Amino acid sequence: MKVKNICCIGAGYVGGPTMAVIAQKNPDIKVTVVDINASRIAAWNHDDLEQLPIYEPGLDKVVAEARNRNLFFSTDVDAAIEAADMVFISVNTPTKTYGKGKGMAADLKYIELCARQIARVAKSDKIIVEKSTLPVRTAQAIKSILHNTGNGVKFQILSNPEFLAEGTAVADLMAPDRVLIGGEQTEDGFKAIQALVNIYATWVPQENILTTNLWSSELSKLTANAFLAQRVSSINALSELCEVTGADVNEVANAIGKDSRIGPKFLKASVGFGGSCFQKDILNLVYIAKSYGLDAVADYWEQVIIMNDHQKHRFASKIIQTLYNTISGKKIAFLGWAFKKDTNDTRESAAIYVADQLLEEQASIVVFDPKVTKQKMQSDLNYLNTRSEEDNAQYLTTVPEPYEACKDAHAIAILTEWDEFKTYDWQRIYDQMQKPAFVFDGRGILDQSQLKTIGFQVYVIGK
Ligand SMILES: NC(=O)C1=CN([C@@H]2O[C@H](COP(=O)(O)OP(=O)(O)OC[C@H]3O[C@@H](n4cnc5c(N)ncnc54)[C@H](O)[C@@H]3O)[C@@H](O)[C@H]2O)C=CC1
Numbered sequence: 001m002k003v004k005n006i007c008c009i010g011a012g013y014v015g016g017p018t019m020a021v022i023a024q025k026n027p028d029i030k031v032t033v034v035d036i037n038a039s040r041i042a043a044w045n046h047d048d049l050e051q052l053p054i055y056e057p058g059l060d061k062v063v064a065e066a067r068n069r070n071l072f073f074s075t076d077v078d079a080a081i082e083a084a085d086m087v088f089i090s091v092n093t094p095t096k097t098y099g100k101g102k103g104m105a106a107d108l109k110y111i112e113l114c115a116r117q118i119a120r121v122a123k124s125d126k127i128i129v130e131k132s133t134l135p136v137r138t139a140q141a142i143k144s145i146l147h148n149t150g151n152g153v154k155f156q157i158l159s160n161p162e163f164l165a166e167g168t169a170v171a172d173l174m175a176p177d178r179v180l181i182g183g184e185q186t187e188d189g190f191k192a193i194q195a196l197v198n199i200y201a202t203w204v205p206q207e208n209i210l211t212t213n214l215w216s217s218e219l220s221k222l223t224a225n226a227f228l229a230q231r232v233s234s235i236n237a238l239s240e241l242c243e244v245t246g247a248d249v250n251e252v253a254n255a256i257g258k259d260s261r262i263g264p265k266f267l268k269a270s271v272g273f274g275g276s277c278f279q280k281d282i283l284n285l286v287y288i289a290k291s292y293g294l295d296a297v298a299d300y301w302e303q304v305i306i307m308n309d310h311q312k313h314r315f316a317s318k319i320i321q322t323l324y325n326t327i328s329g330k331k332i333a334f335l336g337w338a339f340k341k342d343t344n345d346t347r348e349s350a351a352i353y354v355a356d357q358l359l360e361e362q363a364s365i366v367v368f369d370p371k372v373t374k375q376k377m378q379s380d381l382n383y384l385n386t387r388s389e390e391d392n393a394q395y396l397t398t399v400p401e402p403y404e405a406c407k408d409a410h411a412i413a414i415l416t417e418w419d420e421f422k423t424y425d426w427q428r429i430y431d432q433m434q435k436p437a438f439v440f441d442g443r444g445i446l447d448q449s450q451l452k453t454i455g456f457q458v459y460v461i462g463k
Pocket residue numbers: 009010011012013014015034035036037040077090091092093110113114131132133134162163164165166276277
């Protein structure tokens with residue numbers, strides 16, 4: 001079967017870039033990305049490519065090439081579903097904040113709404129592709145909703161989880177380590193799998209396109225994120241041990257990463273992993289294991305989250321303790337707010353947790369992050385959400401350049417891993433700060449001895 005028309009429900013961090021690349025590589029397929037968020041769609045359609053709702057290096061060029069050729073962004077969800085042979089579901093699947101599974105399970109209400117909408121609107125047979133990250137066996141629920149419409153339309157459900165990382169989304173999509181496609185192991189299931197394989201095969205080598213059954217595919221996505229996060233928690237756990245023993249976590253990471261069985265990636269100690277997925281996906285994995293009565297499995301994976309929370313907490317506590325256990329009214333400069341470099345996404349960023357803990361002690365936080373708005377930072381913070389606008393003004397300020405953030409500060413906290421920190425004029429920064437001047441490097445970026453020579457008191461994670 002040759003797919004001619006694709007609809008993608010959800011124009012977010014995954015739906016937008018993924019469909020832009022699919023459209024660029026398949027000019028003969030019409031791709032329509034739809035969303036109920038009208039302002040997001042307007043931003044995707046904006047003439048000025050700097051106004052795209054998501055910042056990803058290289059995304060503007062891909063969108064510029066494909067948009068209004070065979071890539072379209074629209075709020076007309078029904079029309080796009082009806083016209084499509086293949087519908088990707090790429091909506092958010094956050095951690096549940098209510099009811100059974102609160103704080104652990106994935107909230108599947110948006111997925112179910114999509115399934116019901118497809119069931120209501122579809123007049124011709126369609127392949128439905130789970131692009132969102134979902135608990136294993138979700139395809140069963142989607143199938144049951146779609147197959148009980150009584151209108152005779154046939155659906156095949158595929159699982160095609162996305163492995164891109166934010167900040168490198170376009171590069172990851174252009175050269176993925178693998179594309180994973182799970183489907184029913186029946187004749188119709190294999191045909192549907194092949195239809196999706198053909199789309200990716202226009203640019204991904206066949207040997208990098210893996211096909212599996214539905215449940216392996218769904219579970220592999222959660223597992224991949226759990227393994228990646230586990231490595232970060234493992235090295236972060238060791239960072240604390242390094243600090244008390246005189247070992248250097250970077251040297252340890254380098255030494256163990258040289259073992260080809262371990263490998264060098266995802267061994268960078270940090271103030272804790274952030275992002276919209278690691279925590280939510282592991283909590284989901286823990287919940288699934290518990291729901292099958294597999295308590296030892298659940299406890300094992302939950303430890304990755306416990307260690308991550310500990311790391312964020314210990315970084316904030318280190319700042320408070322070092323500043324003589326009193327930070328009330330003291331200005332603390334935050335360099336970076338996003339959860340990693342090259343993104344404007346702040347979801348679950350370690351900066352939020354650290355800031356909330358410092359604000360509880362009435363610190364005054366000044367943030368430099370050119371990609372994140374003050375409004376976004378304010379809405380991220382629990383502490384500020386419970387207070388009035390005027391009150392907030394004294395606790396959180398944002399500035400457009402780093403030197404201003406550091407002026408008169410008692411301490412600097414490095415929260416995002418920007419390499420450009422190395423190029424700053426640290427003597428100039430030191431001269432403008434309160435003394436003693438402290439730097440807390442939660443990303444292990446700066447040269448500790450160089451800063452010490454200037455006069456800074458420095459704490460680098462894992463050293
Ligand atoms: N952000 C990332 O780097 C990655 C995310 N994922 C997974 O992909 C999924 C989507 O994540 P993001 O793109 O980050 O989320 P997002 O929140 O950026 O985008 C989701 C979009 O879906 C829209 N939406 C929700 N319900 C809708 C409906 N019924 N009809 C039309 N639009 C609807 C929302 O308005 C929103 O714009 C999640 O399951 C996530 O776990 C997977 C890999 C990477």
